[in-house]
Amino acid sequence: MKITVLGAGGMGSRFAIMLHNAGNEVNLVDGWQENIDAIRNNGISANMNNQDINVRLPISTPQEIDKTGNNADLIIVFTKSNQLQETFEAVKPIIGRTTYVLCLLNGIGHEEILKEFVPTKNILQGITMWTAIMDGPGKVRLSGDGNVELQNFEPEGKVFAEKVVDVFNKAGLNAKYSNNVKYSIWRKACVNGTLNSLCTILECNIGQLGKTKEADTLLKKIIAEFAAVSEKEGIRLDQNEVFNHVSETFSGVGEHYPSMYQDLIKNHRLTEINFINGAVTNKGEKYGISTPYCDILTQLIHAKEEILNVS
Incomplete structure (x- = not known):
């Protein structure tokens, strides 16, 4: 699956690493220039369950996002809530007719913003209990286990939501489809x-x-x-x-x-x-x-x- 992760902080880096290691095509988007520079130059340095690893992934600012129409299958949202509107305005070039968005942000009401950019049937909502700590630009600590719970916003999205669950589980993210x-x-x-x-x-x-x-x-x-x-x-x-x-x-x-x-x-x-x-x-x-x-x-x-x- 072609996946874009918005927000390359601790949690975004965790999901990106695990999905990349499972064979997905993963791109990162972030707004912190020091973090972008560190990942571009040195990759993501992660201590995952006391094992040091390094993963190189493509990363860009929202303003540098692909302008060629090379759309993502799935956009996973890990930006700060107060950056959601601005970020999606910038990444519109990668949002195609069949692009789905999975929002895993804390809080409520994000769907009202997302509806401005993608059809409601293409919105997935969820929560995650994974944890991550950012130690500095391009450096994260990832320990313990977690899980993801997700569901399509409208009935038409169920098939793709179940596909995302399968992709996540192959990456070890312990996802489950929720009915509520x-x-x-x-x-x-x-x-x-x-x-x-x-x-x-x-x-x-x-x-x-x-x-x-x-x-x-x-x-x-x-x-x-x-x-x-x-x-x-x-x-x-x-x-x-x-x-x-x-x-x-x-x-x-x-x-x-x-x-x-x-x-x-x-x-x-x-x-x-x-x-x-x-x-x-x-x-x-x-x-x-x-x-x-x-x-x-x-x-x-x-x-x-x-x-x-x-x-």
């Missing part, structure tokens, strides 16, 4: 909407958040807002199960600083808050549902972005 991936997306969004935003505002790791006496109440209030909005979209979240799922991270990955913390506090980059708590705020307004916790978290994160002068 939207539930899983909202469930994972609850994890991000609690841990990411709270740890970023409080400037703490997951374990430190869990040790506060306010943690349980905060989680339950935020999850309740996600559940109220998701129900309007036909997704009924089990709030107790989701709360327990999030709470398990306090001890399971307590030393971890969530990605939003790393983006804003560590690297002074814009966050994806508009596609997490901000998405619940916007949908709440649409459905007439009050979402005060998501409202204030979104506002606080944006205020912190301003204070740190990120753009």
